[in-house]
Amino acid sequence: MSNIGLFFGSDDGNTEGVALRICARLGVERVDLYDIADxxxxxxAGYQQLIFGIPTWDFGQLQSDWEDFWQDLQEIDFSGKTVALFGLGDQFGYGDYFLDAMGMLHDVVTANGAAVVGHWCTEGYEYEASKAEIPGEGKFVGLGIDEDQQEELTGERMNRWCRQIAEEFGLKGGAGAIKELDD
Incomplete structure (x- = not known):
């Protein structure tokens, strides 16, 4: 078992693709990758350090596999665990619900005791509302990815976020151990 468990749900492959790219940056020897459907x-519960990836569907809805797992998720004790989140959304097509699923996921894990790291600046995004935004801080609860409208920014955003969470997770070598990729 690796240090970090990365769990994602993906219907169209975008969230899975981002999860794979995050693993490549953090190092596959450090991360065990799981589809939440399985x-x-x-x-x-077997991991102290977790990364959860979730897309927001339509008008602020959960991805189907996360929705199926939601009740089980609400029963997990996250006390003593450190969690980083990343979410996918479309800030122009669904600007009133941008990254809402990530915000809902954040609420569940923090209510059950998790310490959440990897907060991400809202600068550079254009949206109307988001359940993932921390009120008054100019930050999301995790990394925001928009593969529909800002795909060209995804690689650099992941590079910076992976350096950040490497430090916050206390990984050996910290940010210097992260692979910078140009994908």
Missing amino acids: VTQLEI
């Missing part, structure tokens, strides 16, 4: 509570 896991149990015990697999999540």
Whole structure:
């Protein structure tokens, strides 16, 4: 078992693709990758450091596999665990619900005791409202990705966020151990 468990849900492949790219940056030897459709509570509970990836669908809805797992997720004790979040959304097509699923996921894990790291600046995004925005701080609860409108920014955003969470997770070598990729 690696240091970090990365759990994602993906219907169209975008969130899975981002999850794979995050693993490449952090180092595959450090990260175990799971599709949320195929896991149990015990697999999540086995990690002290977790990364969750979730897209927002339509008008602020959960991705289908996360929705199926939601009740199980609400029963997990996250006390003593450190969690980083990344979310995908479309800030122009669904600007009133941008990254809402990531905000809902944040609310569940923090209510169950998790310490959340990897907060991300809202600068550079254009949206109307988001459940993932921390009120008054100019930050999201995790990394925001828009593969529909800002795909060209995804690689650099992931590079910076992975350096940040490497430090916040206390990984050996910290930010210097992260692979900078140009994908």
